Amino acid sequence: MSRIKSDIPIFYTIIGFLLILVIDLVFWQVGNSTPTYILWSSIKSWIGFLLFAFVIYRYLVKQQQAKLLVENHDKQAILINSISDFIVFKDDKGRWSEVNNFGQKLYNLEKEDVLGRTDLEMAELFPKYFEHFKYCYDTDEIAWGNGKPIHVDELLIVGEEERLFDVLKIPMFHPDGSRKGLYAIGRDITELRKSEELLIKNEKLSIVGQLAAGVAHEIRNPLTSLKGFVNLCKENEGDKELYLKIMHNELERINDIVDELLVIARPQKVPMKQNDINKLLDGVTILMETEASIAGVSLQIHKEEKLPLISCGECQIKQVLINIIKNAIEASNADSTVTITTSATKENVTVTIEDEGCGMKRADISKLGDPFFTMKENGTGLGMMVSLKIIEAHEGTLSIQSEINQGSTVSISLPIKQTNEKN
Known part of the structure; x- marks a missing residue:
């Protein structure tokens, strides 16, 4: 078809040339036969012919371009409609x-x-x-x-x-x-989101299992105190009012630990609500203090007061904090310190977890979050992957800086903004 199109201007050129010759011969026979007249007549004819040929050529080019556009549009339509x-x-x-x-x-x-x-x-x-x-x-x-x-x-x-x-x-x-x-x-992404939620749920249950020993130890201490004070009350010895006050405080301690464990463990949808990151950190600290104590690691908390509220899923952010703090404790040596700091800018609230542990190679940092990449002997690598997905879903960032034998610093930044609740 394109070959035929390209031959049309040649056809018009031949026909136009023949027409000019015929017209010039006619003028020469019946009209003014002076050479100047014939020359000017020929020039005018050729100019008219060339303009006509140019118009025809441009028309055919435009027609061809329009045809190509239609063909490309049809191809794109087929592609788009097959997606x-x-x-x-x-x-x-x-x-x-x-x-x-x-x-x-x-x-x-x-x-x-x-x-x-x-x-x-x-x-x-x-x-x-x-x-x-x-x-x-x-x-x-x-x-x-x-x-x-x-x-x-x-x-x-x-x-x-x-x-x-x-x-x-x-x-x-x-x-x-x-x-x-x-x-x-x-x-x-319905099925993909279901798979991610299942992965988060499984990782959550894994965390609960790992915390169980520390929680049991944390609950046993106040229970031992309660048992002792009950015996003293039975024997009518000492100040009962003081004993009852101490017993009440110990029961509150047990209740706080169980509440925090249930928040992490229970299956639930993730409503996005306004939360104070300092209060979330307080709840996580209740669970992690015992594990840190067993490992001989000290937790130091530095909280900036009156931080702006963030819109987040309380359970999921606690899950991330537990993961990161737990990793910091496990990477630390006895008698070392894990420092947790909260701060804010105009746009973000940041939690920084800094340890004095073994640190990581830069090449390994880039692999964190890959499924099944882990530096722990019995780890799966899913904890960090889930944490990154949770922070990404909250439109935040999680960054890691580390040096071998000098420890690691993990910074979690979450945006300060109002969002609609999602159920």
């Missing part, structure tokens, strides 16, 4: 202008139902998806406001089942900064 992710393109007003087949089937709507409409309009038209489309509109505005791509989790009822999608929203702008459009690309 098992939903892909939506919206214009500068937030109106749907393109949606792939997967996205169309996902909402169980015809293209005529969605194209040309905004999320808010569809929220009113389709009450079943009201909350979903309203959330889509809000997160689109966040992406445009930030001026850069963002990831959001979106819940959608598919059939009778609730599915979770990880959605990448990519805003686009004209050179003058005005809105051009927005791409939304969503992938079903």
Whole structure:
């Protein structure tokens, strides 16, 4: 086909040349036969012919380019429609202008139902998806406001089942900064999230098992005291009011330990609530003091007062703190110190755990978080991997600095912001 297209200008050139010769001969026979007249007549004819040929050529080139664009668009459509992710393109007003087949089937709507409409309009038209489309509109505005791509989790009822999608929203702008459009690309991560939650749950149970010996030891001490004071009360010896006060304090100590253990152990959803990192650290310290004492390690806590609240899952952040502090204790020698510090900037709250242990090679630091990479004799490497995933889910960072024989420093930073609770 392209060969035929390229031959057309040659055909027009030959025909035009013949026409010019015929016209010139006619003029020479019936018109003014002076050489100057014939020359100017030929020049005008050739100029007209060349302009005509140029127009025809440009038309054919444009036609060919348009054909290639259509072919490329068809190829892209085939590719996009074969992907098992939903892909939506919206214009500068937030109106749907393109949606792939997967996205169309996902909402169980015809293209005529969605194209040309905004999320808010569809929220009113389709009450079943009201909350979903309203959330889509809000997160689109966040992406445009930030001026850069963002990831959001979106819940959608598919059939009778609730599915979770990880959605990448990519805003686009004209050179003058005005809105051009927005791409939304969503992938079903329901099964992936279930697998991650199962992994976190298993790691949590592993932590509880490892803490059991220390907790039993911590509870035995106040129980021994209680038993002694009960015997003294039976014998009516000493100040009973003082004994009862001490017994009450010991019972409170046992209750605190059991409460903290249950927070870590019990299966539960992860609501994102406003929490004080210092209070979370207090709860973790109750569990870790005994393990540190058994190892001959001292815990030193330095807390900055009146820290801003952070939005987080209490149980998950405690799980991370226990993991990191436990690693610091196990890496430390007897009679050494693990120092835990809290601080804040305008944007983040940070917990720093510093030990005086054996340290790590720089090459090994980069491998931390890889499944089954561990420096412990009986470790699995899953604890650090789970911790990194939890901090990543909270949009925070976990960084490690270490030198051989000089100890390690782990810094956990979590953003200060208000977020909607997620159930």
